[in-house]
Amino acid sequence: MRDVVGAGVVRRAPWLAPAGVAAVALGGCIAVAVLDPAARAEVSPGCPFRALTGLDCPGCGGTRALYALTQGQFATSVSHNLLLWLVTPLLLVAWGSWLLTTLGRRDAVWQPGPHVAWTLAWATIGFWVLRNVPVGPLAWLASGT
């Protein structure tokens, strides 16, 4: 298998990039599981958007959702950040296809079509708006305390 990247450019060990991303992500997960940064509000930086506006951003509650997941509290995790649960499976598939591609599996290339991309874009914007509406069931979308 040729590892041709561009005109005459051969990249050595192209799988190092996805492996590095996985290592950083895994390190982050372990750090969150061990440190529980949300419980140390006096030292963790928190969300800049929330600090400025008092509103939830699409990522707010992500750290708490991840921590709850590492503790096996699935319902709590989903209620902290629903979007994370929708996006993470897609991210895992995209990462897997990226890894296989760098290993020479040209048939493994997966890129979401425009429909998936636009769905994600509108889901993010919709989630951002709706989770800041403190009415009835929509309040469940907020990152919580």
Next chain:
Amino acid sequence: MSGPTGAGGGPAPGWYPDPEAPGSGRQRWWDGTTWTSNYHPPAGQGSTPGYAAQPYAAQGYGGGYAQPVKVDPWLWQSIVATLLCCLPAGVVGIIFASKSQSAAAVGDIVGAQQAAKTAKTWTLVAVFAALLAIVGYIVFIVAVGATAFWA
């Protein structure tokens, strides 16, 4: 008109050697069903600098001598940046990444590359602004801590 060969199990949409100009190196957009009127000059003429450097450019050889062009729309990067950096710039990145996907789906490679470039810019703005906020926060904490220590 027959489709491109060698793409394996039903040719996927992509750039393939133009069957009407064999040997010229010219590429033509195959939309998955039929040939469109979108053409791409032979590789190596330098008309679209940078497209050959895309990491996805090397997959799925159409006719054995030319490569279909793939544009990295920066969709995943912008989504991760939005979730981790908590800044509106990340959402702008997702929108331009989606525009890039839409352009690529109809064979508009130049449009896809432009939108992807804009998505990349906004994603990096979100990342660097968040890094700046974190560094500023750490400086603030250290300064407050030092003040409290000396008080």
